[in-house]
Amino acid sequence: MRTMAGLLVLALASAGGSWATAAEGCAPSGDLQLICGPEAVEDLDRVGQTKWLIGSGMAEGGKGGHLRLIDTAARRWENLYPAGGPAGARDAKRFPDCAAEPEAQKFSAHGIVLRNAGGGRQELLVVNHGREAIEYFAVIQAGSKPQVQWIGCVPLPQDVYANSVAPMPDGGFVTSLFYRPSQGGIDAVFASQVTGGILRWTPGGKVTEMPGTQVSGANGIAVSHEGRVIHMAAWGTRELVRFEWNGDKLSKKTVPLGFAGDNLRWSADGKSLLIGGQKFVARKGGPASLDGWSVVRVNPDTLDVKMVRDAGPKETMQGITVGVEVGNEIWIGQFRGNQVGYFPRK
Secondary structure (H helix, E strand, C coil), rough: CCCCHHHHHHHHHHHCCCCCCCCCCCCCCCCCCEECCCCCCCCCEEECCCCCEEEEECCEEEEECCCCEECCCCCCCEEEECCCCCCCCCCCCCCCCCCCCCCCCCCCEEEEEEEECCEEEEEEEEEEHHHHHHEEEEEEEEEEEEEEEEEEEECEEECCCEEEECCCCCCCCEEEEECCCHCCCCHHHHHHCECCCEEEEECCCCECCCCCCEEEEEEEEEEHHHHEEEEECCCCCCEEEEEEECCCCCEEEEEEECEEEEEEEEEECCCCCEHHHHHHHHCCEEEEEEEEEEEEEEECCCCCEEEEECCCCCCCCCCCEEEECCCCEEEEECCCCCEEEEEECC
């Protein structure tokens, strides 16, 4: 049950432009500090080299989800979208198959990523389960803080449940096909069955699945080497997979993680990947329990894995999905619950 203080924080956060800070019952755990209130912040990405993080927000309890704006210096957050920001401005030429902005009550933001759109501009790509599409937003600097403006979307094929998204150099994207609802859904992932691979969209084309990329529970995804190298977490088998294309030839390397790797984020210097994920015992219908989590740092070429933080089942915050470097800290989100955390970078 939420306390009155916790409800007050949520009420403040629901009003566009109102800031929320830590709530009662949001106690630190060792050097892990918490900010409570934003629900289901499954993914986080940093706006350039600034203090700002954008977080996703999945729909829960019959309520629509959100995008969140987090001020890592002031330790506070607010709703970013939908929250009374700039009206949508659809780019019909770029997104001819997407006629309207997302419905607020159905919006459910899962994986997100920021891309450099050239000329000092940034765009935000969002996996939206409200209509199973990749939404595009322009990032606008409004006064002292960023805002986002919806500009279009790319609908995904039928019978697809996507997870994460990463930009490609051509302005398109790759997104991970976590599972197909008609082919066992999440239970197929828990059974470590092959459930999907990488979906790619090139501007002006259709979304298609890339041959040879199929894994169990395709999750976090990251692109490098001008699109020739794609790293992806195989959540169902607790592995990280590195795909590389040389012409039409595909090579594949795999390394075990020891936990269910979720989202992938490049380090601030671009030399390593941070992966956050969960430890649990799987059973049909979902985890039997959440037994802790890990954040690791991975060399993208050798796939050497270095533990950054390994947490047990008694850690206050559970269900960790992502780790993002901001200065001397690493910020983390979770797939359920109402916490965002941060701890010293090591």
